[in-house]
Amino acid sequence: MGLVTPGFGLIFWTTLSFLIVLFLLRKMAWGPILKSLKEREDSIEGALQSAEKAKEEMEKLQSSNEALLREARDERDLLLKEARATKDAIVGEAKLKAKEEADRIISEARTAIENEKMAAITELKAEVANISLDIAEKLLRKELSGDAGQQELVDNMLSKVKLN
């Protein structure tokens, strides 16, 4: 029976010492131990999270880098295209202008030639008239130096005149 009869002294000492142990260990051991364990776990958790974040950021950076590169390439292409267009436009305009200029010069030249030609013709005509008059004068002088000649002329002219 003694085996299952709790002794008063042992109950007293167990209660007292367990309470003291619980109180002291809570204050001096469990508190600091659990706190440091939690802190360590938190710091590991934090480190893992920040590593994950860094990885994500790296990826983001990489993708943004790529985007930037792509953008740069696109812009370069655009610039090239624009430059080409500008060049084409300039060249086209220049050609057009040159053609216009050429046309103008040609037409001006043509006009000038025409004018010159007309002037030359007019002059030639006047000269021809003068020469003809001279010839005619000389011919007349020669022809009309005799009476026969003068008569013939008059006859001739009269024959052409129609009297109606």
Place this chain on the structure above:
Amino acid sequence: MEKRSLQAFRVGVLSLLFSLIFNLGSFASSEETKKSFDPGETIMHHVMDAHEIHITKGVHIPLPCIVKAKNGFDLFSFSSFKKNESLGYLTYTSGSTGNTYFYEHGHIYLLDSEKGVMTDETGSILNEAPYDISITKNVAGMFLGIVIMFLIFLTVAKSYKTRVGKAPKGIQSLMEPLILFVRDEIAKPSIGHGYERFMPFLLTIFFFIWILNMLGLIPFLGGMNVTGNIGVTMVLALFTFVITSVNAKKGYWMHIVAPPGVPLWLLPIMVPIEILGVFSKPIVLMLRLFANITAGHIVLLSFASLIFIFAEANGPAAGFGVSIVSVAFSVFMNFLELLVAFLQAYVFTLLSALYFGMATEEAH
């Protein structure tokens, strides 16, 4: 052939030594009284509390006796008890209170000045017993366990302070998995939200039980059986009971007086059962630890006692022969008891945590 017998002899001697280690108290007491060997008495003597630590034959460490009678406290060493030839008991007369105490079977009684020792017909003593808060074998063992706990955990706590953010080292790395085990495998799943509040108690009770369980397995310590004492387990279970009841929320009590989802006609049966359950939980905790540890001690001692039973009945040679088997079984039992020491600490802590979890569960 000769070599082999020598070997057998060696094994026998070694076994005897081992058995002696497990069975010191019994051997000594049987020698002292010159009686025939009584294993039952020996084993009971071992597993029960005592006022002295029995190291080996004739070597006792007397422990301080503290008693409170009606007229005051008395503090004296157990060695002050002297054999009183006329009474046949150990007696001691205190100088300060004038009380005379006598000792019988692990109990201190007050000697009646007129009637002396009074007994009833079955031989049990009727004398008044003073309040006995002596530092008994188990109390001393408990103190030793507590000192070990403080040595270990103050060192560990210091390591955590000095080695902030570093990997655990030394005893710290030995204890950390156990602390994490209590936290992550016992407290968190059983209690859930708000488990932190119960951690100091759970850790204390886990290591208290475990260390004391293992102390009981160490030979030459007088075979202390602290956690195998019903008084100790009763107090531990009471702590669990009190903490459960103090922290219990409305849902816990409602579950007892009005179990949800139970038909009305079942309530007269259910409510008494639930109320019984509140008290049976700590009682079961108390009995399980007590029975497991005491049983382990008894089995170990029984194996050792076998040697002496056989030696007494069939001569020393039989004792040597049996010792081989006995020691083999003792070794096996010791390993098993090491497991049980941990297991019972775990079970007690786990069940305490489960009860806390039930008590603090939010009503659903």
